[in-house]
Amino acid sequence: RQPVPHAPFGFCGRGKGAPCGVRGRDPARAAGPKTMNKVISGYFDDAHRGLQRQQTDAARGLAPSASNVQLPPLRPNSGPASMGGEGGAERENTSWEKVGPGLTHSQSMGSLEFSQEQVTxxxxxxxxxxxxxxxxKLARKxxxxxxxxxxxxxxxxxxxxxxxxxxxxFKKGREQSDTLQRELLEAKREVGQLTKDASEAITMMNEMRKAHIHEVRLLQRGLQARNQDASMRNRVNDxxxxxxxxxxxxxxxxEAIRDRMKTQVQMDKMSKDxxxxxxxxxxxxxxxxxxxEKLKEARRKGKFVVKKTEQExxxxxxxxxxxxxxxFEKRFQIMEEGPAGLDILASNLSKEKQDLEKKLRAQAQAMKELHGVMEGWxxxxxxxxxxxxxLNERLTAMMKHQARLEEQIANKRREIEEAVAAERSRLEARIAELEEENDDARELADGMEKASSALTRELVKVHETYARPVPGAAGGTAGEGKADxxxxxxxxxxxxxAKTGEQLKLEIYRKGKDTELRxxxxxxxxxxCVKLGEDILKDLDKEDRWVELFSRVGVDPGPPRRIVVASQIGQHEASLxxxxxxxxxxxxxxxxxRYFISGMDLSSGTLAEVAVVESDMTPELKSKIAACRDDKSLFNLLAKGLSFKAGSSGLSFSAAAASRA
Incomplete structure (x- = not known):
């Protein structure tokens, strides 16, 4: 029986002529552990047969055979040598020299010399x-x-x-800049509209105030003329x-103008809304x-695609x-060491098992977390x-509401246009009637003017008759003329x-270019004596300036006590x-x-007045008045203490309310 020959150095049991470490899928390589087990069994069979031959030769009295019981090393100093060559042969001889005395190389595989075909x-x-x-190397590259x-x-x-x-x-920034620009233009447009409305309102209020004052004065003059003339008391004054x-x-x-303004304000508000x-x-x-877009991205990210396992x-x-x-070499070395090596192998296997179990638990936990994340998504x-x-429901509701608002605005616009047209026609008819009445009244006034001229001439004659100088009275008259x-x-x-409660005698004199109040x-x-400058005279009414001047004269208690012309602090609209x-x-x-406050109700056109004197003020209010830096803050402070009740007491002032402001 021939023993299983050892594989030459530089070759392993992966097929004839296949070097160790070569990458390939030969049958021995594909077998894996089975091939290694066959190699190990070949080593053990060779060793067993060598021992049997040694025992048989010893029993017969023959010299021991050249069979080697020692297993060849699998790596340098402890195993098989590397590739063939001189270095490999020296290492092989060194490893065989370590075998005990009396043992030589195994001769079970025949001669160690190779044939020419094997060398080739x-x-x-x-x-x-x-x-x-x-x-x-190229594959690695x-x-x-x-x-x-x-x-x-x-x-x-x-x-x-x-x-x-x-x-x-960049696109987002550009959209934001467009939005800001649009909002800025909208704000500028609103500011321009509000400024225009404010200027129109102020102009209209001033015109209405002047017209109202002119009408009141005209009525006062008519009533005064009627009361002074005894013949006009019981007659109808046309x-x-x-x-x-x-x-x-x-x-x-x-009223029509105010209604139009209110309607315009409502229309502006609706347009803004x-x-x-x-x-x-x-x-x-x-x-x-x-x-x-976010939902689409979330759905795309939330898709879980199970990777297909490779079949091969x-x-x-x-x-x-x-x-x-x-x-494998490590396991073989452990098997050479005996039971202790098996224990070490078992402990290593248990450690590997524990590591694998840990990895399995970690992967299970990761899978659980992934499932949780997927559920969250x-x-x-x-x-x-x-x-x-x-949001879609809200958008639909808002669109319906917008449609209703547009319909209401259209209906309201039609109603306003119809009302304005009716009011215009009524006012035109009324203006025509008033023009006819005005013509009749003008004719009547012309006749009365002629009669008044005749009466004036008669009165002049009477005065000339009864106004002759009396003898002995010339001296007193001359003295008075000198004073004048x-x-x-x-x-x-x-x-x-006066508005402050004092009884005053007022006279206006002009001497050259100077005008003074005595x-x-x-x-x-x-x-x-108070000098009236141009700054005071230009603010007075040109038609009846002295009546307005007399209404602004009052007393400053001082000290010293003196008569002054009140200065206007401000004129603004306020809600009381x-x-x-x-x-x-x-x-x-x-x-x-000491202050005097007058107010005109913009809704009814009524006038209300109130005088604020020292007795109406508290020490706290006086300190706040002293702390005011300009006329605007003083105006606001006094306006905080005002209250108004239409149809009753009119304007009233409370120092406590002004102090709390």
């Missing part, structure tokens, strides 16, 4: 091995180039993603009736579009094969769907009660409690603690 095959195998090594290409592709994808992100940010009708027509005109609703609708559409096992690489071979997607549905010549030309004179308290006050009526307030100042 060995050299050819070495060349093949060198070619395969070159191929493996190809893999390195593939890795570099993958890195370059990843960088390119990253740069593309960054460019897309920057483009999205001029007064005409003036009354004209006043009512003016009031109706003012429509613009706001349109902008909100656009924002909701953009939000829906963004949410739809991939080929082992050189590194994997080397690692398997190293593991599903829940978030469901919430987004609900939100999108709710010192004062100048008298323009107006009146004795009236006033004194009745009955025994000292006379006070408790009725919330809107009044045009005008505040005049006599002294630091």
């Amino acid at each position: 095959r060995g050299l050819q195998a070495d060349s093949y091995q060198q070619a395969l090594q070159d191929n493996s 190809v893999r390195s180039l593939q890795d570099q290409l993958a890195i370059t592709s990843a960088k390119k994808d990253a740069f593309m993603a960054q460019a897309q992100r920057l483009e999205r940010e 001029v007064a009736d005409l003036v009354d009708k004209v006043g009512r027509a003016v009031v109706q005109r003012d 429509m613009r706001i609703l349109h902008e909100e609708c656009g924002k909701l559409k953009r939000s829906n579009k963004q949410l739809a 096992a991939p080929e082992d690489s050189d590194e994997e094969f080397e690692s398997e071979l190293a593991i 599903k829940h978030a997607a469901a919430e987004k769907d609900e939100k999108i549905k709710e 010549a010192d004062k100048g030309e008298q323009l107006a004179a009146a004795t009236q009660s 006033a004194r308290e009745v009955p025994n006050g000292s006379e006070c 409690q408790p009725s919330g009526a809107s009044l045009l307030l005008t505040v005049f100042r006599y002294s630091a603690h």
Whole structure:
């Protein structure tokens, strides 16, 4: 029986002529552990047969055979040698020299010399091995180039993603700038409209105030003329009736203007609401579009694609094969060591088992977390769907509401146009009637003017008759003329009660280009002279300036006590409690603690006045008045203490309310 021959150094049991470490899928390589087990069994069979021959020769008295019981080393110093060559032969001899005395090389496989064919095959195998090594190097280079290409592709994808992100940010910034520009234009348009409305309102209020004051003065003059003339007391004054009708027509005109202004304000408000609703609708559409994109992205990310397992096992690489071979050598070394090696192998296997169990638990935990994340994404997607549905419902409701508003605006516009047309026709008819009445009244006034001229001529004759100088009275008259010549030309004179409560005698004189006011308290006050500059005269009414001037004269308690002309602090519109009526307030100042406030109700056109004196103020209010830096803050402080009740007491002032402001 011939023993199983050992594989020559540089070769393993993977097939005839196949070198160790060569990458290939031969049958022995594919067998894996089975091939290694066969090699191990061949080693053990060879050793067993060598021992049997040694025992048989010893029993017969023969010399021991050259069979070697020692297993050949599988790696340097402890195993098989590397590839063939001189270095391999020296290492082989060194390993065999370590065998105990009396033992030589095993001769079970015959002669150690190789034939020429075997040498040729060995050299050819070495060349093949060198070619395969070159191929493996080239494969590694190809893999390195593939890795570099993958890195370059990843960088390119990253740069593309960054460019897309920057483009999205630029687009978003451009949209924000467009929105801000649109809002700025809208704000400018609103400011222009509000400024225009405010200027128109102020102009209209001033015109209405002047017209109202002119009508009141005209009525006062008519009443005064009627009361002074005894023949006109029991007669119907056609001029007064005409003036009354004209006043009512003016009031109706003012009411129509106010209604038109209110309607214009409502239309502006509705237009503004429509613009706001349109902008909100656009924002909701953009939000829906963004949410739809986010939902699409979330659905795309939420898809879980199970990777298909490969049916065929991939080929082992050189590194994997080397690692398997190293593991096999380690196991073989453990088996050489006996039971202790088996214990070590068992402990190593248990450790590997524990590691695998840990990896399995970690993968199970990761899978559980992935399932949780997937459920979270599903829940978030469901919430987004609900939100999108709710937003769609709100958008539909807002569009319906917008349609209703547009319909209401159209109906209201038609009603306003019809009402304005009817009011215009009525006013035109009324104006025509008033023009006819005015013509009749003008004819009557012309006749009365002729009669008045005749009466005036008769009165002049009577005065000339009864105004002859009396003998002995020339001295007193000359003295009075001298005093009048010192004062100048008298323009107006009146004795009236001031707004602050004092009884005053007032006279206006003009001497050259200077105009002065001479006033004194009745009955025994000292006379006070006030120069009237151009800044005071230009603010007075040109038609009846002295009446307005006399109404602004009051007393400053001082010290020293003196008569002054009140200065106007300001004139503004304010809403007063408790009725919330809107009044045009005008505040005049006599002294630091004396003020006169007049107000005109813009809705009814009634006038209300109140005087604020020292007795009406508290120390706290006086300190706040002293702390005011300008007329505007003083006006606001006094306006906080005012209250207005239509049809009753009119304006009233509360120092406590002004102090709390």
